[in-house]
Amino acid sequence: MTTKPASCDGPWMVTSTPSSRTTDDEPDAPPLGELLVRSAVGLRDRTAAQALVEEELLLARDHVRKVLVTRQDGVMTCRWEGMSGRLYTLELDEGERAFLGLVLSIVGVQQSYLAAVEYLDERRLKIVLRAMIRLADNDRIAIGTRM
DSSP states (O other), X not given: XXXXXXXXXXXXXXXXXXXXXXXXXXXXXXXXXXXXXXXXXXXXHHHHHHHHHHHOTTTTSHHHHHHHEEEETTEEEEOHHXXXXXXXXXXXXXXXXXXXXXXXXXXXXXXXXXGGGGGOOHHHHHHHHHHHHHHXXXXXXXXXXXX
């Protein structure tokens, strides 16, 4: 599903894994990723949430969701500060930690060196590069496979 945020600053693709559905007696609830992107406030928060949703694997893990996702005033939202404080206690590999560190730096709750991209696989690197382009509000640069 593609959504356009209220601020109309760019298209936002929302995807989610089946395991990350909200199941708290809401069988027809939208996927968790969609809820997180919808509840994001501001470009940085929305860009980071979208990157996390596109990555899919981390958000599908129970221990990551428990630290990151919270219900605030009845709305599912990301608690970025909580993730920042627990980044090294979540039993993540270097690639997962590097990805989350870069996502947290997009939000602004943690500083991460760009050199962390050396630990990203191609799929996560693409997600981070697309997030940077969204953050720069640039719709002219394409990220894809070179022909």
